[in-house]
Amino acid sequence: MKPYISRYCLLILIFFLELSDSSFLSGQPVPGKDENIPFLVTFGKYGKTSWGDANFYEIFFISILKDYTQPFYIRVFDPDCGGEYDEIQGVFDSKFLFSVYGGKGVDPDKNEDSKGLEKGVNYKTGNLLASKVFGSEAKYDNKYYTFGPFNPAEGDYNERWKSYIFKIICEGVSGDDGNLYRYFISRDQNSNLAIEGANAFTYEYTFRMWNDFKSVAHIYPYVDTGVVFIKQSNFDWDNDGEILVVSRYKQGIEVPISNEDNWVSSNIPIEPAEINSSLDFQFHKKQGELVKNNNVVITLKNQRGDGIKFYSSPIGGVPVYIPKTNITKIPPKK
Numbered sequence: 001m002k003p004y005i006s007r008y009c010l011l012i013l014i015f016f017l018e019l020s021d022s023s024f025l026s027g028q029p030v031p032g033k034d035e036n037i038p039f040l041v042t043f044g045k046y047g048k049t050s051w052g053d054a055n056f057y058e059i060f061f062i063s064i065l066k067d068y069t070q071p072f073y074i075r076v077f078d079p080d081c082g083g084e085y086d087e088i089q090g091v092f093d094s095k096f097l098f099s100v101y102g103g104k105g106v107d108p109d110k111n112e113d114s115k116g117l118e119k120g121v122n123y124k125t126g127n128l129l130a131s132k133v134f135g136s137e138a139k140y141d142n143k144y145y146t147f148g149p150f151n152p153a154e155g156d157y158n159e160r161w162k163s164y165i166f167k168i169i170c171e172g173v174s175g176d177d178g179n180l181y182r183y184f185i186s187r188d189q190n191s192n193l194a195i196e197g198a199n200a201f202t203y204e205y206t207f208r209m210w211n212d213f214k215s216v217a218h219i220y221p222y223v224d225t226g227v228v229f230i231k232q233s234n235f236d237w238d239n240d241g242e243i244l245v246v247s248r249y250k251q252g253i254e255v256p257i258s259n260e261d262n263w264v265s266s267n268i269p270i271e272p273a274e275i276n277s278s279l280d281f282q283f284h285k286k287q288g289e290l291v292k293n294n295n296v297v298i299t300l301k302n303q304r305g306d307g308i309k310f311y312s313s314p315i316g317g318v319p320v321y322i323p324k325t326n327i328t329k330i331p332p333k334k
């Protein structure tokens with residue numbers, strides 16, 4: 001009897017380990033759990049940039065570790081533009097094209113155009129794997145639509161990250177309304193099941209803030225080898241409080257903020273000790289009068305002008321500030 005009991009206990013232990021593991025892996029929801037961002041937002045191409053979307057498309061990359069060989073799905077929450085969540089301008093009369101790309105040309109480490117940062121470049125690189133247009137459709141309102149299954153090997157292989165890279169684009173092809181939506185990268189077609197080691201990232205992040213005073217949104221850019229300084233650019237922040245940068249070595253540097261329909265940029269020096277870790281950009285809303293439905297855009301570039309990745313699950317975890325006094329103690333002079 002005894003060996004059965006211990007085997008049973010082991011199975012329970014494995015089950016709970018897997019449970020805790022999947023809750024630990026927050027890489028699959030986009031925006032990620034640690035980001036505290038309610039929605040991504042894309043406006044129809046006839047929208048006004050003063051509503052908070054600078055270019056009427058949003059690109060997200062998905063990385064799947066090569067060890068994961070099962071099919072996967074990209075689930076879009078509230079892909080329609082109508083009913084719940086979405087931002088109406090007059091009447092809901094906008095259409096949005098969601099398209100998924102794989103194959104050569106997708107990996108932004110090998111193809112700068114794929115990032116979609118420069119005006120006029122063709123960012124629809126790679127092979128089109130799936131696409132669908134959504135308008136104001138009750139069928140998809142407050143519900144998921146699932147793209148896939150996709151075979152991980154259909155992605156663009158990145159040797160450094162040992163991952164296959166995919167890309168999903170949401171584009172406002174007509175109308176002027178704002179489409180709010182989220183993604184979930186899943187092992188399952190009908191539910192949100194995390195994939196170990198998967199992550200999502202973008203180079204130009206267009207998102208909605210919560211409509212309250214207390215919620216702080218975060219984004220986590222990854223500082224790669226060779227970065228000396230970062231040029232941050234934020235757009236249409238509506239003068240809504242503070243944007244702070246926290247890292248292991250920055251306690252909360254305030255960056256200059258945009259107001260209405262404008263870009264504001266500044267340079268942030270990077271310390272060698274911050275290399276190969278994530279920074280924490282914090283978006284603190286203004287107190288007093290609530291700025292409602294605030295959509296904002298942020299991009300970061302290194303000193304060479306290359307776009308910097310924001311991961312939905314920060315690499316190395318959420319950075320925590322370590323007070324300098326604990327690191328370098330100057331010995332008293334004798």
Ligand SMILES: [Ca+2]
Nearest residue numbers: 082083084141
């Ligand atoms: Ca909706």
Ligand SMILES: [Ca+2]
Nearest residue numbers: 078079080180
């Ligand atoms: Ca929507």
Ligand SMILES: [Ca+2]
Nearest residue numbers: 052236294295
């Ligand atoms: Ca705004």
